[in-house]
Amino acid sequence: MELTEDISPARPTPLFPRGGGGESALFGVMAIMSFLACLTLGLALGAARLAHAWERGLSGQATVQIVDAPNVAMEAQLAGAIAVLEATPGIATVRPMSAEESAALLKPWLGDADLAAVPVPMLIAVTLDPAVTLDAETLRARLKEAAPGATFDDHSRWNAGLTAASATIAWGAYGVLALIALAAAASVVFAARAALQAHRDVVDVLHLTGAKAGFIAREVQARFFALGGGAGLAGVAGAAIVAVAVALWAGTEMPGLAVDWRDALWFAAVPVVAALIAMATARFTVSRFLARAA
Amino acid sequence: MIRFENVGMRYGGGPEILRDVSFELEPGSLTFLTGPSGAGKTTLLKLVFLAERPSRGAISMFGKDVAALRRTELPALRRRIGVVFQDFRLLDHLTAYENVALPLRIAGRAEQSYREDVEEILNWVGLGERLHARPATLSGGEKQRIAIARAVVARPPVLVADEPTGSIDPEMGARLMRLFVELNKLGTSVLIATHDRGLVETHGARELRLFAGRINQTGGTRWS
Numbered sequence: 001m002e003l004t005e006d007i008s009p010a011r012p013t014p015l016f017p018r019g020g021g022g023e024s025a026l027f028g029v030m031a032i033m034s035f036l037a038c039l040t041l042g043l044a045l046g047a048a049r050l051a052h053a054w055e056r057g058l059s060g061q062a063t064v065q066i067v068d069a070p071n072v073a074m075e076a077q078l079a080g081a082i083a084v085l086e087a088t089p090g091i092a093t094v095r096p097m098s099a100e101e102s103a104a105l106l107k108p109w110l111g112d113a114d115l116a117a118v119p120v121p122m123l124i125a126v127t128l129d130p131a132v133t134l135d136a137e138t139l140r141a142r143l144k145e146a147a148p149g150a151t152f153d154d155h156s157r158w159n160a161g162l163t164a165a166s167a168t169i170a171w172g173a174y175g176v177l178a179l180i181a182l183a184a185a186a187s188v189v190f191a192a193r194a195a196l197q198a199h200r201d202v203v204d205v206l207h208l209t210g211a212k213a214g215f216i217a218r219e220v221q222a223r224f225f226a227l228g229g230g231a232g233l234a235g236v237a238g239a240a241i242v243a244v245a246v247a248l249w250a251g252t253e254m255p256g257l258a259v260d261w262r263d264a265l266w267f268a269a270v271p272v273v274a275a276l277i278a279m280a281t282a283r284f285t286v287s288r289f290l291a292r293a294a
Numbered sequence: 295m296i297r298f299e300n301v302g303m304r305y306g307g308g309p310e311i312l313r314d315v316s317f318e319l320e321p322g323s324l325t326f327l328t329g330p331s332g333a334g335k336t337t338l339l340k341l342v343f344l345a346e347r348p349s350r351g352a353i354s355m356f357g358k359d360v361a362a363l364r365r366t367e368l369p370a371l372r373r374r375i376g377v378v379f380q381d382f383r384l385l386d387h388l389t390a391y392e393n394v395a396l397p398l399r400i401a402g403r404a405e406q407s408y409r410e411d412v413e414e415i416l417n418w419v420g421l422g423e424r425l426h427a428r429p430a431t432l433s434g435g436e437k438q439r440i441a442i443a444r445a446v447v448a449r450p451p452v453l454v455a456d457e458p459t460g461s462i463d464p465e466m467g468a469r470l471m472r473l474f475v476e477l478n479k480l481g482t483s484v485l486i487a488t489h490d491r492g493l494v495e496t497h498g499a500r501e502l503r504l505f506a507g508r509i510n511q512t513g514g515t516r517w518s
Contacts, residue, residue, distance in 0.1 A: 013389075210371075
């Protein structure tokens with residue numbers, strides 16, 4: 001057997017020894033940050049899904065309401081409106097509602113009053129084809145021609161409100177995620193500086209042996225990459241426990257907030273991002289430190 | 295190769311530790327730097343291995359003016375100067391093998407490309423059997439020999455040693471000196487700081503005598 005066989009480990013020993021610079025504290029901070037990032041991400045994804053579900057419920061339907069118009073008979077308006085609707089691309093079904101159905105809709109407002117004396121508007125229930133984008137403005141103009149008393153309501157007012165609300169939640173969540181990333185980076189700056197101070201002797205020897213700043217930075221950043229990734233995994237593991245608990249507790253009551261396993265990819269990105277933040281920040285800090293030291 | 299001209303050195307606003315120091319190290323020369331403690335030997339060596347820059351005067355190394363060097367040019371120059379520190383400065387968490395391999399690792403060489411070189415140099419300093427030992431388990435003389443092996447493993451043209459025989463017994467000191475002389479015969483310029491007069495007299499090499507920050511020269515091949 002050759003003497004050379006096990007002189008060195010398969011991977012070279014890191015040039016900076018473990019410990020020093022509060023690494024375990026940084027691990028804890030980064031794990032908590034990753035946990036919070038997962039919760040924020042979960043909240044944002046849940047809110048988006050809830051908004052989407054509401055939106056889908058509303059956006060498949062529209063209503064055309066026809067009221068009395070001078071010089072045009074109600075029936076003529078109804079027939080004209082139906083003809084226009086059926087000829088419009090993007091409309092799947094057209095169903096005029098009977099007088100009884102309309103009366104039933106008015107009952108909560110008017111009680112048992114005799115509706116014969118009241119001009120009750122006629123309603124047409126319309127379902128939309130989700131595959132085709134409806135040109136609502138053209139449809140309104142054409143309806144106006146065929147039935148002057150007709151108005152088309154595609155619930156877009158409600159949709160717009162929901163879209164705005166979910167967008168606000170999403171941007172709020174992105175903001176919180178950015179703050180978490182910033183705080184994580186700040187703690188890496190402190191830890192990297194502390195590590196360099198603690199291992200000043202190693203830095204000196206490397207310098208005097210002809211190491212370039214980039215070489216020293218690579219040694220340090222590799223260390224922080226591993227630390228950030230490990231802490232990220234710990235944070236995701238904690239969040240996963242919470243997610244399972246939430247799914248068990250709220251899965252049936254609040255389907256929108258329940259965890260969707262398709263989101264797993266987003267959560268899998270958290271340790272990667274944590275590792276990259278730690279690595280990039282450490283590299284930046286070391287380069288600054290060495291530039292001042294030399 | 296290395297040339298000092300009227301070099302002065304002070305730290306911050308303190309007193310001048312070196313004054314008007316002028317000398318030249320020729321390729322392949324063996325030079326002793328002597329003087330009492332506090333004479334400025336270590337400071338002068340720090341200037342030679344580019345740990346410090348002078349307050350005044352000019353230093354030229356391998357044809358380059360040190361004052362005009364950019365920070366990014368320093369590593370390449372430092373790799374041409376092997377240093378044996380007075381306090382060894384071994385990395386305690388690395389094995390003897392890894393400590394010696396450090397300059398090659400820093401130079402970006404792959405481990406399999408230098409493994410034999412490192413083993414050979416460790417055999418040369420008599421520590422071929424202690425590859426896995428960490429500095430904490432080594433004696434002062436062994437650490438010193440690891441430090442020497444590390445300084446010369448990349449075959450730099452200049453070797454600088456600060457009190458290499460200071461903390462070890464005379465027999466080991468003589469053994470180390472034989473290593474330095476051998477290296478010198480192979481073409482390396484060797485500069486050794488020591489307060490051991492016996493060492494200088496035994497080898498009869500050129501001597502730079504530092505006293506209160508100034509230099510006197512005796513012997514050697516060339517006066518500057």
